[in-house]
Amino acid sequence: MIKSLTRKQQEIFDFLLQHQDRFSHPPTLEELCASMGLKSRGSLHNHIKALISEGLIEAPERKQRGIRLTEYAKQMINSSDDQSALPFVGFIAAGKPIEAVENITYMAIPEQLKTQKPCYVLKVKGDSMLEQGIYDGDWVIIEQRCHARNGEIVVALVNKSEATLKFIEQYPHETLLIPANSTMEAMRYNPAQVEIQGVLVGQMRSYTKNH
């Protein structure tokens, strides 16, 4: 599972995984020693340090609050049993290809913000949908499909290279991509130049600015 752990470290981590529910409080080093059959906290602490630097457990510095698994570690056991989660796949900025994120993470999305069809999450860079209430840094939930009705907001791939989030208007000989920002102008394309990658179904914004 994890490469750089020694046998003993793996053993301790497995123990914590299996018994995470058994402890009403996060276990102290002393309790863990007893469980692992050790007599010295100092010995155990070296393993703990290793697990912390792997990001698997956390132990608030100096605080006597015991050893906890990180969210990351919990995800490793049951990462696929959450139906409500959607993948956060990357960033979309008008005029650039979608910038994929290296490790895909999953976000819990309320039912009301998605559809029955496959959906994914992007983060918006730029102000092209400003007047539609979609700001720089907002997340958007996109339903994956390759066609849209006029007036929907779509993720469009132009000339197989530039992705953008815009209103779409499709006519027999012309496709318009229209920003919701009066300082920008609508773009006119040959329908063959524009490929629809998905349709906007939801939007989210954090006001705590830690992301």
Place this chain on the structure above:
Amino acid sequence: MIKSLTRKQQEIFDFLLQHQDRFSHPPTLEELCASMGLKSRGSLHNHIKALISEGLIEAPERKQRGIRLTEYAKQMINSSDDQSALPFVGFIAAGKPIEAVENITYMAIPEQLKTQKPCYVLKVKGDSMLEQGIYDGDWVIIEQRCHARNGEIVVALVNKSEATLKFIEQYPHETLLIPANSTMEAMRYNPAQVEIQGVLVGQMRSYTKNH
């Protein structure tokens, strides 16, 4: 489980949870001491203070027999299996009291849109925060607290009757509630008239219009 409690604090909280029905009156510190096997009220009181600042219990100042569990604490017992869900409690329209919904439902909210503190979800009616990208029909995630910094967006209760979602500016002799809509004007109040009920930490919008 709650992160920032020490073991003794957790122990006392657990005791209060288990025995909330047994006491016809809320227990005194003395009675709690006896139950926890302590000899000094002073010792216990420190833990009580910690639980209060965590928002788990309430103790009206100086009142005797005043220790009660918070709504938030009670909510934790029955929803402890689903950490990501927040209650959708009702609608907020500028100038009206919060319209509570009859059956509280729970929405799965991504971590990035909430805080460690208790939060709840409201649905917005009206356009008073239009220029901040909060539209009629959007959901907002509110952190439950009774104070705010200037410039934050708060749920404020004015004259104990009208709830509203506005920017807040607090000065010694005046509290301003400022809409993000240039067609509306800031409202000036005596600080005593304005009660803060929560602070905006997240926002969500559906584009499928079925809600």
Place this chain on the structure above:
DNA sequence: TAGCAGCAGAACAAATAAAGAACAAGTAAA
């Protein structure tokens, strides 16, 4: 050999917990 993983134990500092004194606000009885 050197190097690594692992264990035990000593020692230290910070966090946590307890007891008790003292005081003020609430409560109830006279």
Place this chain on the structure above:
DNA sequence: TTTACTTGTTCTTTATTTGTTCTGCTGCTA
């Protein structure tokens, strides 16, 4: 109302628990 008692609160002092660092030891392996 006055008085006595209870209860909540604050503070200081002391003790205990816990996380952390170090040193020294053992066995294993390349």
